[in-house]
Amino acid sequence: MPKTIKCGCGKDHEVPDVKIVWKVNSAKNIVEFFKDSLLVADKSTAKLVKPSEDFFVFEQSRILASMENVEKLLKVAKDYPSLVSIGSGSITDVVRYAAYLLKKPFSAFPTAPSVDGYTSSVAPLLVNNIKKTLPAKTPTVILIDLEILKNAPIDLLKAGIGDIAAKVTARLDWMVANKLLDEGICDFTWENLKDYLVDVLKNPNRILDRDEISIKSLMEGLLVSGLNIATVGHSRPASGAEHVISHFIEMYHEFHGEYPPFHGITVAMGTFITLKAYEVLMNNVKLQQKRIPLDYKKEKLKTLFNTEIADEFCKIYETKRRAEKINLREIVKTIKPVYQEYSKSAFEALSQISVHEFFNRYDKDFLKQVIILTNMTRDRYNILDVLDQLDLLESFAEWVIEEQLNF
Secondary structure, rough: OEEEOOOOOOOOOOOOOOOEEEEEEEOHHHHHOOOOOEEEEEEHHHHOOOOOEEEEEEOOOOOOEEHHHHHHHHHOOOOOOOEEEOOOHHHHHHHHHHHHHHHHEEEEEOOOOOOOOOOOOOOEEEEEEEEEEEEEOOOOEEOOOOOHHHHHOOOHHHHHHHHHHHHHHHHHHHHHHHHHHHOOOOOOHHHHHHHHHHHHHOHHHHHOOOOOHHHHHHHHHHHHHHHHHHOOOOOOOOOHHHHHHHHHHHHHHHHHOOOOOHHHHHHHHHHHHHHHHHHHOOOOOOOOOOOOOHHHHHHHHHOOOOHHHHHHHHHHHOOOOOOOOOOHHHHHHHHHHHHHHHHHHHHHHHHHOHHHHHHHOOOOHHHHHHHHHHHHOOOOHHHHHHHHHHHHHHHHHHHHHHOOOOO
């Protein structure tokens, strides 16, 4: 990408200068590559590299992306000139945000092609039991060992496919927000990503079979997606209703002291639901109108979380910007080219990673609450808000769960 992009949205965007280095056996030489830096890992990822005294290893085999873990890192990181994450999504976000607070350079050594966050400029973190997307540090260097990526746990490979498939629904949601709310939209981010998206959605089985070329293509697509976020300064190019669903599920687990599934797994679930919402529009699926009272939603949120969290989500929901008028015919006309070109391959990729098995970990009532409550947790407009404004959200939830997921 050029350094400065004159965008159709009317703004000039600066592309961050991120050095991406693909190096064979770099896991064995990471200390030499990042001299004088504090290397940060968890118990699992620390085993993949040669340790040194300039290491901080979290006690757990897997950590949560939380402010508590950021604070633990801040206590030991202040005397180092730069920080390096060794891991995938959560640990990268923790280190990235700590570096942002310390105003220090941040680099990454990814251990799985599972998320697009490596090149991103934001960090989704758990703050007082609520998932918030915070401004953070774009990496200076990303050092990649393809052998490490290729041998990542299978669920992390599935997570990467899920996170790439999500770019289809993220694009559709951005187009809808542009049409209904006149929200600015940046087309270059879609053009940057399309070839990688097609390649990944066409070859999910080769990724799952650990084919090197396919793994590299997946990782490159994820890196481009993260750079798109950093370039435009927000996560719209990569995140729509599917990520809000993902964050809701993750928050529920984290609130109850549990580790959630890997981020890309819950994103895959959210992508399936969001694609089904667009299927309703494109195929004119008949749903019964049912208005969901706000008091009902609030009580459900209290049951899932607590009163304080329910109150905060209700404030977000009540002040959320909504469409003054919804013309479904115009929406369909707007999204039709993208939906027709990418939805089938996205559904097929989700099937290849066994997305239905992820849903089977939950009961029917919980999944219904996820669908009807999730648009209360963030002020960004998406397809679930369209269905909510049309009083179709509850019927949609029942249709997806009973007729599409066969609960």
